[in-house]
Every structure is written in C-alpha cells, then in structure tokens.
Amino acid sequence: MRCFFNSNKLFILAFAFIIISNIVILYGVFNNRIGLPSSEVSLTERELKLPYLNINENSAISLRLNFRTLNNFSYTSKNALWLTTQKLKTLGFYIDKDFKKSDGSHFFESAQKEVFIVLEYDGKSYQDSLALAKNRVVEIQKLNSTEKKDQQKLKHAIEELKNEQYKYSRLFAIDADINPEVLKSKYQDKSKYIITRGLINVSHTSKGISAYILGLIIKEIYIPLEYSNFLKSLQSIRNYNNKIIKPRYTITLKYGTKFEPYVTSVKKLN
Known part of the structure; x- marks a missing residue:
C-alpha cells in the first residue's frame, strides 16, 4: 500500500523532529552541568x-x-x-x-x-617552555658572533621569547x-x-x-x-x-x- 503525505503532514513531522532534537540537546547540556x-x-x-x-x-x-x-x-x-x-x-x-x-x-x-x-x-610545562626560549637566547648570545645569519637567529630567538612571555598560550x-x-x-x-x-x-x-x-x-x-x-x-x-x-x-x-x-x-x- 502506498502512503501519500501532504505538505501539512510533512511540516508537522519536520517540526516534531526539530523539537525532539532540541530536547535531546538540552537534556545533554543539563546532564553535563548537574553536580560539581x-x-x-x-x-x-x-x-x-x-x-x-x-x-x-x-x-x-x-x-x-x-x-x-x-x-x-x-x-x-x-x-x-x-x-x-x-x-x-x-x-x-x-x-x-x-x-x-x-x-x-x-x-x-x-x-x-x-x-x-x-x-x-600556567604550570610546570609552561615554565619549562619559557626556560627553553630563554636558553636559546643565551646560547646564541654566548657565540658573540657578528655574522648576519647569527644576528638573525638572535633576533628571531628574542622575538620568540617575547611571544612566549606575553602571547603564546599557557x-x-x-x-x-x-x-x-x-x-x-x-x-x-x-x-x-x-x-x-x-x-x-x-x-x-x-x-x-x-x-x-x-x-x-x-x-x-x-x-x-x-x-x-x-x-x-x-x-x-x-x-x-x-x-x-x-x-x-x-x-x-x-x-x-x-x-x-x-x-x-x-x-x-x-
């Protein structure tokens, strides 16, 4: 037997589906937030x-x-x-x-x-990452090099240290x-x-x-x-x-x- 749905019935079914979906979502949100x-x-x-x-x-x-x-x-x-x-x-x-x-x-x-x-x-891992950035700067400075490539490395290391201090995620x-x-x-x-x-x-x-x-x-x-x-x-x-x-x-x-x-x-x- 073939069943034909008119537009009203299809609208009701679609509306009911939306309502049920929202109820399921709201229940999940409520269930997540109960308790500590x-x-x-x-x-x-x-x-x-x-x-x-x-x-x-x-x-x-x-x-x-x-x-x-x-x-x-x-x-x-x-x-x-x-x-x-x-x-x-x-x-x-x-x-x-x-x-x-x-x-x-x-x-x-x-x-x-x-x-x-x-x-x-903002724990030990961040402090370790910050220490690594500081050490990179110190190691390049110890070279005391005037080579252009070393100066660029130093500039980049200093920028990364600033980013680590003030910009990057902790x-x-x-x-x-x-x-x-x-x-x-x-x-x-x-x-x-x-x-x-x-x-x-x-x-x-x-x-x-x-x-x-x-x-x-x-x-x-x-x-x-x-x-x-x-x-x-x-x-x-x-x-x-x-x-x-x-x-x-x-x-x-x-x-x-x-x-x-x-x-x-x-x-x-x-």
Missing part, C-alpha cells in the same frame, strides 16, 4: 582566541581553545615528549601488532583513538588516559587542570613510531549571548603585524560531569 564541575579554570585571550572572520551581529560567537605540547623543536607542533611507546600501549595502541609492515612497503600506517587528555594551565597537554577517573585522582586541582576528550594519532614512519595529539573533540567554546557583544567589539583590533597585544579578557570555563565545556563569566582586563 570536573574543572573550573580562568583563561585569557592567549588561550581562548577570537575568530578571524567577522561574526554576524545577530549570531553567537565561539572561541577556539588554544593548547600546546612541550617539545624541544617546535612551538606549534602537537607532538608530545610524554607520548612514549609505553604510554601508547596504556592508551590501547598495540604497537607490534597494529603497525606491522611488510618488507619494502613505503606506506605509513596510522591509527587513531579517542582518549581523555589533561590540559595544564595551556599545555601533559597527559592522557582511557579512564578519566585515573586522571581526576592524579590531577585534583580543578583550577589548574582540564580533563577533556581528544584524539591521539599514531603513525609508523621510516624513523619509527610517531605520535601526536590530533585535536580535541570539542574545539570551539560557545559564548553565551549576554557576553557576545563585548567580545565582538574587540574583533576590529587584529594582530596583523605579529604585534603583541596584551590579553583583553578573562573567561571562566567550566567542564561538567560529561567533560564538556561551558562558559560562566567573561570579564574585561584593564
């Missing part, structure tokens, strides 16, 4: 960046959570020194089995897993586990540590196993409408010339029982 938050951290513009594109006046605004990893070779790489082979095994990567390759193959195999990642704010990924309770017991300071979901990518390259944090599951932090106008007013001031701009706001970011973020306050910094 798993984290409550105050971050600045260094860690929560304004979007580069202009936002429509009537729409909400979202900020990207900017985190880093401590390593000795790059300020932007998401490779982490603590993602050792032993650590990857505890995260469920079967190195010997999953990445076994046939002889002569040039194909680099890779695998991904969703895990819980710990982000540390939020670092420092650990991961498949069980969030293990991390909660290990990192108990809710004002310093964030536990959230993320993706780890592991590849078998010609140099061996390479692992890095592919990204967070929730990358964008949506700002309540009551705070959106203030943040939109700051979008006209851009960092086009790599100029260091002091953070202009601080945001209280909470992570609920489902380890999902939500904003509770936005304050202007003088």
Whole structure:
C-alpha cells in the first residue's frame, strides 16, 4: 500500500523532529552541568582566541581553545615528549601488532583513538617552555658572533621569547588516559587542570613510531549571548603585524560531569 503525505503532514513531522532534537540537546547540556564541575579554570585571550572572520551581529560567537605540547623543536607542533611507546600501549595502541609492515612497503600506517587528555594551565610545562626560549637566547648570545645569519637567529630567538612571555598560550597537554577517573585522582586541582576528550594519532614512519595529539573533540567554546557583544567589539583590533597585544579578557570555563565545556563569566582586563 502506498502512503501519500501532504505538505501539512510533512511540516508537522519536520517540526516534531526539530523539537525532539532540541530536547535531546538540552537534556545533554543539563546532564553535563548537574553536580560539581570536573574543572573550573580562568583563561585569557592567549588561550581562548577570537575568530578571524567577522561574526554576524545577530549570531553567537565561539572561541577556539588554544593548547600546546612541550617539545624541544617546535612551538606549534602537537607532538608530545610524554607520548612514549609505553604510554601508547596504556592508551590501547598495540604497537607490534597494529603497525606491522611488510618488507619494502613505503606506506605509513596510522591509527587513531579517542582518549581523555589533561590540559595544564600556567604550570610546570609552561615554565619549562619559557626556560627553553630563554636558553636559546643565551646560547646564541654566548657565540658573540657578528655574522648576519647569527644576528638573525638572535633576533628571531628574542622575538620568540617575547611571544612566549606575553602571547603564546599557557595551556599545555601533559597527559592522557582511557579512564578519566585515573586522571581526576592524579590531577585534583580543578583550577589548574582540564580533563577533556581528544584524539591521539599514531603513525609508523621510516624513523619509527610517531605520535601526536590530533585535536580535541570539542574545539570551539560557545559564548553565551549576554557576553557576545563585548567580545565582538574587540574583533576590529587584529594582530596583523605579529604585534603583541596584551590579553583583553578573562573567561571562566567550566567542564561538567560529561567533560564538556561551558562558559560562566567573561570579564574585561584593564
């Protein structure tokens, strides 16, 4: 038997679908916010960046959570020194089995897993990264060279030190586990540590196993409408010339029982 739906019935079905979807979303939001938050951290513009594109006046605004990893070779790489082979095994990567390759193959195999990642704010990892930047400047200065290339290296090192001091994010990924309770017991300071979901990518390259944090599951932090106008007013001031701009706001970011973020306050910094 063939059933024919008129436009009214189709409209009702579509409307009902939207209502049910919104109920499911609202229930998830409510369920995440009941009970004590798993984290409550105050971050600045260094860690929560304004979007580069202009936002429509009537729409909400979202900020990207900017985190880093401590390593000795790059300020932007998401490779982490603590993602050792032993650590990857505890995260469920079967190195010997999953990445076994046939002889002569040039194909680099890779695998991904969703895990819980710990982000540390303004802690030891940031201080270590700052110390590395200072040491680079000191080492080049010790050369006391007048060579143009060495002078350029020194200039670049000084610029990177200033960026480390005043511009780069102080939020670092420092650990991961498949069980969030293990991390909660290990990192108990809710004002310093964030536990959230993320993706780890592991590849078998010609140099061996390479692992890095592919990204967070929730990358964008949506700002309540009551705070959106203030943040939109700051979008006209851009960092086009790599100029260091002091953070202009601080945001209280909470992570609920489902380890999902939500904003509770936005304050202007003088």
